Amino acid sequence: MEEPRAGVVNGKENTSSNISAFDVSKLQKRTKGVKKTDTVVNKGSKPDPKKKATKKNRVWDDAPPEEKLDFTDPVDGNGSGNDNIEVVAANQGESMMDIEEIISSDSEGEVDDNVQKDSKPEAKKKGWFSSMFQSIAGKANLEKEDLEPALKALKDGLMTKNVAEEIAEKLCESVAASLEGKKLASFTRVSSTVRAAMEDALVHILTPRRSIDILRDVHAAKEQRKPYVVVFVGVNGVGKSTNLAKVAYWLLQHNVSVMMAACDTFRSGAVEQLRTHARRLQIPIFEKGYEKDPAIVAKEAIQEATRNGSDVVLVDTAGRMQDNEPLMRALSKLIYLNNPDLVLFVGEALVGNDAVDQLSKFNQKLADLSTSPTLRLIDGILLTKFDTIDDKVGAALSMVYLSGAPVMFVGCGQSYTDLKKLNVKSIVKTLLK
Known part of the structure; x- marks a missing residue:
């Protein structure tokens, strides 16, 4: 008897068995193929050893870089620099001091509902x-x-x-x-x-108790043939030098000639920092180095400004804590000896009520250490880092309430244009929101 062939049952061909056998072999081949393909893809994803990217060696030669990043090249005695520095200063744009801020008014009912809810x-x-x-x-x-x-x-x-x-x-x-x-x-x-x-x-x-219009006062001083003197005071690290440069940039946009006076003769690097700003802004700077009496340096700077016809002298002073009596005595001497037109306290909006304490003690120390019968206290406030506090604007109110001095400038960024006026309506709206 003939043995039944494989795949034939009861005289019929078992197609399912053949298909099953065929599929398994195909599946194995496909699986092997997929593995090979995956291997090829993975290998292909790696960079070709022949085209492997290598770090380019630095070329140390005398060729200048394509783009100039250092703007602290030497300048002449008048504060003029190269063309690159002039372009940097000119391209900063319009100062935010001259841009009117538009405040959108919310419905009064919304605020009232919040008060009722509270x-x-x-x-x-x-x-x-x-x-x-x-x-x-x-x-x-x-x-x-x-x-x-x-x-x-x-x-x-x-x-x-x-x-x-x-x-x-x-x-x-x-x-x-x-x-x-x-x-x-x-x-x-x-x-x-x-x-x-x-x-x-x-x-x-x-709202300021007395009108302080710097541009108007500058022109009034110019008619009397004397420079308008602004002294910047404050504690360490609040940004006096940087914001002094912002004020200088704003004045330059109004065709006012400015000279800087480097009277921070205590902190290492302070004179170099102010010199850098002077170079970028293309304005003269008066400096005598370190370990000099700042009151005498300021006096000589004002005399130099009178000779060369500068309209404004911006005096940078050393940062000092309000409890440091020797430095506060030196500041009182500077103000008494030079009788500046404006004493600006520079404070950080970020520190909140600490700035209020600093301002109060500055005023108290200036009053206690004054040798003149006519007291000279803080005339105005410059608040820095105002863009970092969100709606925590209460420090501005507290400082004005305690000192009676208006907030004249608000620093709100890193560039020379980032200087604004304090918008009273905006502050009030934020406080009552």
């Missing part, structure tokens, strides 16, 4: 009908307990924005005193009335 636990004591009737029909006289919920919410809000607690407390007390006993207008909520009074108080504080 004061809801206390407001519940009055009852819904009582508060609604009061807001529609008006009330004969506002009492202290009517104002307390909204004032507490505003005080807490001011403190979260870095306003010193005692200043926030005094502001609320003054607002309460101005509103207590007054009649609430019809269709007006207590929170709206309190907020409006607080807004008026904040605007009043931040």
Whole structure:
């Protein structure tokens, strides 16, 4: 009997067996093929050894680089430099001091709703009908307990924005005193009335008590044939030299001739730093090196500016802590001997109430150490790093409230154009947001 062939069952060809056998062999071949392909792809993903990228050797020769990055080339005695430096200074653009900032006004109801939300636990004591009737029909006289919920919410809000607690407390007390006993207008909520009074108080504080127009004063001094002198003071590391250069750049844009005076004769590298700014801005600098009396250096700088016809002298001083009596005495001597037109305190907005303490003690030390019957204190404030604080703008309010000196400049970046005016409406809006 003939043996059945493989793949034949009961006289029929077992096709499934053949297919199964065929598929396994095909699968093995395909699997091997895929592995080979993967291997090829992986090998192909590596760089060709013949075309392997190698680091180029540095060529040390006398050829100048394609693009000039160092702008501290030697300059002549008048502060002039090469063409590259002049291009850098000219391409900075318009100073932000001359750009009007547009503030978008939010609806008052939104802010009032926030105040109502914050004061809801206390407001519940009055009852819904009582508060609604009061807001529609008006009330004969506002009492202290009517104002307390909204004032507490505003005080807490001011403190979260870095306003010193005692200043926030005094502001609320003054607002309460101005509103207590007054009649609430019809269709007006207590929170709206309190907020409006607080807004008026904040605007009043931040608005300068005396008009300080540097450009106007510079031209007035020029008519008297003497330079306008600005002294920059402050603690260590707040950015006096950098922001002095920003002020110089702004003045240059208004066709004002500027000279820098390097009177930081204590810190190593301070004169070189100011010299770099002078070179980039193409303006003269008066320097006598280190370990000299800064008061005498400033006096000689003013005399030099008078001879060469410079309109403004910007005096850079050494950074000093407010408790350092020897350095504070030297600063008092500089101010007394030279009688500058403007004393600018440079403080960091980032440190918040520490800057308030610094400013207060600077004023106190200048008053205590003054040898003149006429006191010269801080005339204005320059706040640096204002772009790093988000809505924590309370330090500006606290500094102005305590010193009475206006915030004249706000530093908001690293370039020479990053100098702005303090927008009072913007600050008030942020504080009450």
